[in-house]
Amino acid sequence: MAGSSTVPLVVAIGGSLRPNSATEQVLRSVLDELERLGARTRLYSGQSLRLHPYAPGAGSQPNAADLLQSVRDADALVLGSPGYHGGISGLVKNALDYLEELRDDPAPYLDGKPVGCVATADGWQAAVSVLSSLRQVVHALRGWPTPYGIALNVRPHAMTAVPVMPEPDVTHQVTILAGQILQFVAAFGEVRAQAR
Ligand SMILES: Cc1cc2nc3c(=O)[nH]c(=O)nc-3n(C[C@H](O)[C@H](O)[C@H](O)COP(=O)(O)O)c2cc1C
Structure with a gap:
């Protein structure tokens, strides 16, 4: 385990500053399912992603330092972004740019960590x-x-103002994603144990 506990820690990063962010709703569902399966979770979304535009060496501002430590401690991550003009939103991409501060870690960046990804948009293409x-x-x-x-x-x-979650079809997808994240965590743990 990346952290000190034997219970895996999964950190989610994503969502938007929009109230009732659809992306955040899905991320929260993934974390709920992961907790149901026995993991610990932490979510960075909305206001906690209001970081200065990344510049190399900017990892020491309090919010960024906390995010970076959580990523270091994480056994796995979940990333979620709305589609903004066909791409990852600036808010989410800026947070991910901060991971450059992990470049010189013993396990650089997201090395050895499974990552589930979630994207929402107003159409299938984005x-x-x-x-x-x-x-x-x-x-x-x-x-x-x-x-x-x-x-x-x-x-x-x-169109209908109905919340994205819970919805049976998406809940099914959430279950698969959470299950695969923990499968990867278990498999990587076994590989590390064999290497010792
Ligand atoms: C600035 C901006 C750009 C967007 N660009 C696209 C786009 O290119 N394609 C698309 O399908 N939806 C686009 N959308 C819609 C969002 O992707 C969609 O509503 C998303 O699910 C919102 O996520 P959120 O509720 O987590 O903020 C855009 C929304 C905003 C605010």
């Missing part, structure tokens, strides 16, 4: 492309995207 973009960022940071990711078109919810 939802799918943002899911793909998040996975590319995870690869760049040496993390392991889970095979299953969630790309969600929330347009029908925006």
Whole structure:
């Protein structure tokens, strides 16, 4: 385990500054499911992602330092972004840019950590492309995207003002994602134990 406890810690980063952020709703559901399966969780969303635009060496501002320590301690992560003009939102990407501060760690960036990815948008095109973009960022940071990711078109919810969660189809996807994250955590733990 990356942290001191034997109970895995999963850290989620994402959402938006919009009240009732759809992305945050899905992230919270993933964390709820992970807790039900026995993990500890921590969420960085909304106001906690209001960080100065990243500049190299900027990791010591209090909010950023807390986020970075949580990522260091995490056994796995969940990333979630709304699609903004076809890409990852600036708020989420800026938070991810701070992970540059982990470059010289013994386990650099997201090395050895499974990462579940969630994307929401007002259409399928941006939802799918943002899911793909998040996975590319995870690869760049040496993390392991889970095979299953969630790309969600929330347009029908925006039209009706019905919350995104809980919805049976999305709940099913959340269950798969959370299960795969903990499968990876267990598998990586076994590999580390064998290497000792
Ligand atoms: C600045 C901005 C840009 C957006 N660009 C797109 C887009 O290119 N394609 C799309 O389908 N939805 C777009 N959307 C809609 C959001 O992706 C969608 O409503 C998302 O689910 C909002 O997530 P949130 O509730 O977590 O803020 C945009 C929204 C905003 C505010």
